[in-house]
Amino acid sequence: MYVCICRAVTEAEVRGCIAAGACTLKDVVTRSEAGTGCGSCVGKIVALLGAELSGPLQRSA
Ligand code: FES
Numbered sequence: 766m767y768v769c770i771c772r773a774v775t776e777a778e779v780r781g782c783i784a785a786g787a788c789t790l791k792d793v794v795t796r797s798e799a800g801t802g803c804g805s806c807v808g809k810i811v812a813l814l815g816a817e818l819s820g821p822l823q824r825s826a
Pocket of ligand 1: 806
């Protein structure tokens, strides 16, 4: 499923960027180019960052 239609970036690609060390919106944008078009996907990217980065912390708490 595409997160960013403008740059044809999928949710799996965004998750891959995060797994590879991206921990900020800027990191994901730089690595994937998602969010560099109309910008309407930025909220989805931020949500994915939150979900991916909070998961391990919640499990270890
Ligand atoms: S949908 Fe991602 S920049 Fe337009």
